Amino acid sequence: MLSLSRGIGAARTFPLQRASRALSLFCSATMASDAAAAKKRVLIVGGVAGGASCAARLRRLDEKAEITIFEKGPYVSFANCGLPYYVGEVIKEQSSLLVANAAKFDKWFNVAVKENTEVVSIDRKAKTVVARDVTTGTDTVHPYDYLVLSPGGNAVRPPLPGIDLPGIFSIKTVPEANAIKSWIAEKGVKRAVVIGGGFIGMEMVENLVHRGIECDLVEAMNQVMPPFDPELVEPVHERLRSKGVTLHLGDAVAGFEPGTSGADGSSKEEGAGLLRVLTKSGKKLEADLVLLVIGVRPETTLARQAGLTLGARGGIQVDEQMRTSDPDIFAVGDAVEVKEVVTGEQTLIPLAGPANRQGRIVADVITGNEPSRFRGSQGSSVLGLFGLTLAGTGASEKTLKRLGLSYDKVYLHANNHAGYYPGARQMDLKLLFDPKDGRVLGMQAVGEEGVEKRVDVVAMAIQKGATVFDLEEAELCYAPQFGSAKDPVNLAGMVAANSLRGTHPLVHWDRVDLGALLAEPGAVLVDVREPGELVKVGSVAGAVNMPLSGLRQQLQQLSQQEGADAKKYYIYCQVGLRGYLATRQFLQAGLDAVNISGGFKSFQQVAPKL
Amino acid sequence: MLSLSRGIGAARTFPLQRASRALSLFCSATMASDAAAAKKRVLIVGGVAGGASCAARLRRLDEKAEITIFEKGPYVSFANCGLPYYVGEVIKEQSSLLVANAAKFDKWFNVAVKENTEVVSIDRKAKTVVARDVTTGTDTVHPYDYLVLSPGGNAVRPPLPGIDLPGIFSIKTVPEANAIKSWIAEKGVKRAVVIGGGFIGMEMVENLVHRGIECDLVEAMNQVMPPFDPELVEPVHERLRSKGVTLHLGDAVAGFEPGTSGADGSSKEEGAGLLRVLTKSGKKLEADLVLLVIGVRPETTLARQAGLTLGARGGIQVDEQMRTSDPDIFAVGDAVEVKEVVTGEQTLIPLAGPANRQGRIVADVITGNEPSRFRGSQGSSVLGLFGLTLAGTGASEKTLKRLGLSYDKVYLHANNHAGYYPGARQMDLKLLFDPKDGRVLGMQAVGEEGVEKRVDVVAMAIQKGATVFDLEEAELCYAPQFGSAKDPVNLAGMVAANSLRGTHPLVHWDRVDLGALLAEPGAVLVDVREPGELVKVGSVAGAVNMPLSGLRQQLQQLSQQEGADAKKYYIYCQVGLRGYLATRQFLQAGLDAVNISGGFKSFQQVAPKL
Structure with a gap:
């Protein structure tokens, strides 16, 4: 044997x-x-x-x-x-x-x-x-x-001024964790600065906040969770802020000093800490504890x-x-x-x-049991943070861009389970695929429930070389408290497949120069949501409102207007579905139209970067 | 376009x-x-x-x-x-x-x-x-x-005596659901008989119990949830009983009569109902409401x-x-x-x-948009019942048996997430695969959390023709509150792959004639758990206890005993892992051994059928 x-x-x-x-x-x-x-x-x-x-x-x-x-x-x-x-x-x-x-x-x-x-x-x-x-x-x-x-x-530990001051910790081992716990207990830590917004940094922030410690987060990039694309991380930023975490993005640590309260904690005035973190942008953040988790x-x-x-x-x-x-x-x-x-x-x-x-x-x-081979890694990973789940597998858009690889993408915002069953939560998904053959390249998702399940399914799909056409036809378990007859994985596949088939021309907010588009006489930005929604959740300045419910009538008139067929209509709704329906109506009325993937919801997540 | x-x-x-x-x-x-x-x-x-x-x-x-x-x-x-x-x-x-x-x-x-x-x-x-x-x-x-x-x-509605009595409902439409709700409200329903233990029957039982209505369940088969293999359903039976549901399995409805309390509810003595359900075995079940959900x-x-x-x-x-x-x-x-x-x-x-x-x-x-083709169905499905989840995809063992198809299987009992993170729950999984090439044929699982996630991953695996060797190498998201570095899907693949490679000979409780085995001088049933566990959770009568912790020493002696190498050792532990370790030790000591898949936990689930 x-x-x-x-x-x-x-x-x-x-x-x-x-x-x-x-x-x-x-x-x-x-x-x-x-x-x-x-x-x-x-x-x-x-x-x-x-x-x-x-x-x-x-x-x-x-x-x-x-x-x-x-x-x-x-x-x-x-x-x-x-x-x-x-x-x-x-x-x-x-x-x-x-x-x-x-x-x-x-x-x-x-x-x-x-x-x-x-x-x-x-x-x-x-x-x-x-x-x-x-x-x-x-x-x-x-x-x-x-x-x-x-x-x-x-743990990366750069030779910065003051790096060896007591109270600055990494967390790779049980003794380090014990040292942090003792420090918290002995020094009565009230504020912490966490340096580094990766997995461990995020988990440390959550756990420190859980213990009632106020946190500042310093991250050199403009986003936390660097392996993920920025728009998927926007809900994470929001969640961190909603929990009272102060984000210092695009800023790096420059050094450390003893804080106002002195190493013995003698001064306990408002905002005083045992340590002071100096950032490259000139900030001085006082804290009783510093976690240095900028990478491995x-x-x-x-x-x-x-x-x-x-x-x-x-x-x-x-x-x-x-x-x-x-x-x-x-x-x-x-x-x-x-x-x-x-x-x-x-x-x-x-x-x-x-x-x-x-x-x-x-x-x-x-x-000699088996000529086993490591197939490589997809980087499947998940973060839980204050009730939010961020998960991903395969390549990110930033990686595909950096390597100059050909890709396309879709965004969607789908419920974790049937909307008619109480407690449904919307998650944001981004699917990356090869425009040549539809091969799935990556999936990222963020939301509250059932997020990592969809990423795991897509992880298996990627492992087996599946295409978006396979996701479209995937048969996943459905009962109203667990999913939908069209699961978010199916929907992602359907949107991507329709885009590849040419029936659903898509564009993305980050590829649209909104200023130029709105200034261009041949381009029209169309919001197809109902007027009440625009008032309630806002809209993109400069968009024309043509609600889907009356669109057929409007298009009959519009398609007969001179020059209408020379224009290009950029359509969006709230999450993308109605934009798709509207785009189909425009196209079949002989007008040139494209749907902006993920609708206004995606706009809100991309807007900070536009 | x-x-x-x-x-x-x-x-x-x-x-x-x-x-x-x-x-x-x-x-x-x-x-x-x-x-x-x-x-x-x-x-x-x-x-x-x-x-x-x-x-x-x-x-x-x-x-x-x-x-x-x-x-x-x-x-x-x-x-x-x-x-x-x-x-x-x-x-x-x-x-x-x-x-x-x-x-x-x-x-x-x-x-x-x-x-x-x-x-x-x-x-x-x-x-x-x-x-x-x-x-x-x-x-x-x-x-x-x-x-x-x-x-x-x-809804199947057999022409049984009394079938048209008021208070006997199916539930396929909104009006039917409303009729049931009205009946419950108007008649002050206290007891119901649900006939049929499929998806809808189970969901109706849960929802009636949720409304404080006592339920009897009548099901013609010896198990509820007929698409599933019986051992996977045993935890469902337990859960139903723990919620006060009385199960009448292997019994069918024979007819209906007005109940003791009369159609007007005039007599309200203990156990009296508006209706009486007569079963083939001769039972008379009184209830104020009957749900007939025996199929479609x-x-x-x-x-x-x-x-x-x-x-x-x-x-x-x-x-x-x-x-x-x-x-x-x-x-x-x-x-x-x-x-x-x-x-x-x-x-x-x-x-x-x-x-x-x-x-x-x-x-x-x-x-003419696309020459789309329906690829067929895998029967992926899920039931939520009193906090328990039962899910499956692909073929069941009973289907494979009925069709005479070649298959093998493994059982495992694995945590939904890392055991060191609070709240881990064990789920029971059964993986069916082709013994020729390891192709995955089906997965069924039951447990409290994360059950349908694993089945969905395997559903995608089946769709893409994956093998157990693929499951072994699947890269799923891991953080301690979501999974394990070796996810249950990986573990299922690993156990099956080791079995196919011949390094982990497996047998199953339902293929072992325990009586014959224990009577056979050449066969030994070995329990490798520690003595304390046997006392606490019980063991199989007739098994010899050889705890894993001291097994190497025992095997040194045993392997030198005359005739030891002529015997066959049937090994089990609690869930299968230690049985595997022990089996490897037996085999390498020159003794003929086989691990009983799923250990004592599986024995408990199969025992009702043995």
């Missing part, structure tokens, strides 16, 4: 550490080297996600292998994605974060876990590593047949020292079997570069799911 | 009803017949789901077509899936159920809606229908170029009368373009037979999603 991996030479020069059982079975010298061949020594550097998955699967596939995990921190296999919620006291107990511990690895998997042990060097020629006990400083040498690097990433850099110290090839993005280069430039050394997780499946680009995608799957693949390859 | 459908002959013998506009443009006799060619007359029988979708898309694609919907009831396009919730007062207003009305069809779509109008006959030769105003009895004749049948299904039969009266071909299952036969045996007549929705995509079987799948898509396809075909 198990075919042993090829290429494990006969006798090794290093003594077998735990060969006693094997030697009791195999007694001659030749047998001992057979035993060496049968007993692979696998060392794993880093015991979270990829490393831990690899160890567990290795053991399942090969009961005899000698497997050791070196973890430089005090805990293997801890739930790093849970750390913000632990700080927020949503997760109450530290023990909840410890998915497995050394004792479980020993009992369940016969895997030796060396905690507080950092691998400091690799001798590829001798096939050994030096591991340092970080508590005692003692070094030991360990031989390997296979080495698996799962070192993760490091692949941990490649060991790999560089060992002369392994790195990629252009600074991660360890691996092949489809997660093999580094040294065939006996594998690497997985946040430290490696992977292929983004939609664009084919080599990139860094620090996510737990891919890391786990990579660990499994390495185990398959080392044991 | 619009290519007109071919095959519409020149002059028709029927006067054009609404040709005034066309005639004002085209004045000669030849032009008039061109106008007839350009102006398709499309009649649609039935204005809910498929019919309404067809009308709306027809109009979008062809502004000139004459489109008429005949609806025998008082409302077009009403939300029939919402009716149980309207009775339950979850949906408060009748107006919420009316997704669109005749006025909206007129204003938005220029579609004529004839409500309270039943089409009573088709003259295929003359291409006319006779429509009857059900309020006046007046018949009118209407010509068509294309006829679209969307008549839906009829395709409404084919018109189709039969017109000589259209019906299929073996009693539905209207259509081709992939939803064309009946008459090329000018199309049929969609609950009345037609469709191809089940996984098995290829022709079957009846009365679901709103497929009906809507079929209606769109007919519009494409009639207008």
Whole structure:
């Protein structure tokens, strides 16, 4: 059932550490080297996600292998994605974060876990590593047949003035989370500045606010959640502001100083903090706590020292079997570069799911169980923030633009479930696809309920090379509290498919120069909503109102006006559906018309950028 | 942009009803017949789901077509899936159920809606229908170029003794729902008997209980929710009982009588009802209200009368373009037979999603917009019941068995999101796949949260012909409140893939004859959970306890015992994971072992049937 991996030479020069059982079975010298061949020594550097998955699967596939995990921190296999919620006291107990511990690895998997042990060097020629006990400083040498690097990433910590002041934290480990919790308790933290608006920054903001701490957020880009396109993030900005978070977008941290209240908190006047964050734009933000979460850099110290090839993005280069430039050394997780499946680009995608799957693949390859290959990553990810969900999979528009790839898109605003069932919530969706063949390139969505479900369905669609025509025909579960007979995924496919078929010409707010359009005598911006709606929710200045309910009559007259057929009509409604119906009427009346995707709702989300 | 459908002959013998506009443009006799060619007359029988979708898309694609919907009831396009919730007062207003009305069809779509109008006959030769105003009895004749049948299904109402007693209701229409609501209010209904345990029966039970009405449920099969495999429905039975619903499974209704309390409710003694339901097993169930929801039969009266071909299952036969045996007549929705995509079987799948898509396809075909084809149905469906969700897609095991198709399966019990984040709920999943190539055949799942999300992902996987190896590598969104780094979909794929690869030999409780196994000297049933768990949750009588935590030591001894390698070890744990780990240890110790899929949890769900 198990075919042993090829290429494990006969006798090794290093003594077998735990060969006693094997030697009791195999007694001659030749047998001992057979035993060496049968007993692979696998060392794993880093015991979270990829490393831990690899160890567990290795053991399942090969009961005899000698497997050791070196973890430089005090805990293997801890739930790093849970750390913000632990700080927020949503997760109450530290023990909840410890998915497995050394004792479980020993009992369940016969895997030796060396905690507080950092691998400091690799001798590829001798096939050994030096591991340092970080508590005692003692070094030991360990031989390997296979080495698996799962070192993760490091929090970026720029050498800014004041960076080492107490009260400035990163959050990558359980001890760091505990340090933040202690600081909050001891210093009676009232205000925090979170620097960095990515996943962890957002989750920290939510959890600090949850604990009653006021937050300022500093983000160098003009939006939070940089992997997402800006218009999808606009509802996130709104939600943050509605929770009292002050956003400092397009601004970066320049340095830190002790705050007005002094390090001992002696002055407690209004707005005084233990620390002061200085931004490039000249702001001075006082706070009792600073979270520095501006990103993660692949941990490649060991790999560089060992002369392994790195990629252009600074991660360890691996092949489809997660093999580094040294065939006996594998690497997985946040430290490696992977292929983004939609664009084919080599990139860094620090996510737990891919890391786990990579660990499994390495185990398959080392044991020869299966010629498994990592297919690449789609970057499927989700953020929960104050009841809002933001999720995405595949390529974003900004990535497609940057790479100069051909794409088209549609926006829609659809209910999470049947509107006639109470509690329906509208979500905003953006679908990116290839205009040549309709292949789905990416989906992003934001809303309150059922958001990540639609993104997961599209993630599977992308994995299987599905087109918008497939989404149109997708058969998803429907009952009124769960979805609609035409699910948002279907609707996205239908809008895109109609656009590709040419029956539904679409344009996008960000591709329309509104000023030029309104100044142009040959162009007309038409709002087809009913007059009452315009009053209630607003409209685009300069638009002509031609309500859908009376449009046929109006078009009969309009189509007979001289010059009407020389004009181009840019149509919008509230979310896009009526704009589509109106566009069809214009076109069939012999007039040149195009629907603006996503209607006024999309206008409101794009407007901040126009 | 619009290519007109071919095959519409020149002059028709029927006067054009609404040709005034066309005639004002085209004045000669030849032009008039061109106008007839350009102006398709499309009649649609039935204005809910498929019919309404067809009308709306027809109009979008062809502004000139004459489109008429005949609806025998008082409302077009009403939300029939919402009716149980309207009775339950979850949906408060009748107006919420009316997704669109005749006025909206007129204003938005220029579609004529004839409500309270039943089409009573088709003259295929003359291409006319006779429509009857059900309020006046007046018949009118209407010509068509294309006829679209969307008549839906009829509630099955067997001619049982007493079937016409007042208080026995079906629920297919708004008036029926209103009649039930009035009856509940007027009679002060305290007890109800719901006959039929399908989707509508279950939803009615939930909604009646929600209104404080005690329910008995009578179902002829040994399980509710017949499209699902019995073990997946066991949690539904439990949930029903926990809400005080009395289940009468494997029993059928034999007739009805007036109840003890008399039709006027004169006697109000304990247990007295307005009606008495007699069952085949001899039970007499008293209740003030009876819901008869034992199924739906395709409404084919018109189709039969017109000589259209019906299929073996009693539905209207259509081709992939939803064309009946008459090329000018199309049929969609609950009345037609469709191809089940996984098995290829022709079957009846009365679901709103497929009906809507079929209606769109007919519009494409009639207008020549697109050579659209209906791909078949997967039967993706979901039930919400007292906080429990039951969902499925693709083939069930019972269907695969009935058709003699080759399949294998895995069970798992996985958390909806990371266990370390508060509120994780376990769901039960069953994945069916082709043992030859791993192609996914079906998925069923039951649990409290995130159930239909996983089924939707697998629905997309099935649509694209994905294998269990694809599920293994699926990249779904993960954050601790939404999922796990290894999502239940991944886990299902991993278990199935390991089974196919031969590294994880699996067997199933329903394929193990426990009595024979335990009597067999060569077979051993091994429970690898820790002793404390056995005490707490129970175990299978006759199983030997070999806890995973000490298994390696036990196996060292066991593997040296004489005859151990001649035995077969049937292993189980709580949900399957530790059973897998143990099975790997047994196998690698040279012993013949197999893991029982889904562990003790699955045993509990299958046990009622063993």
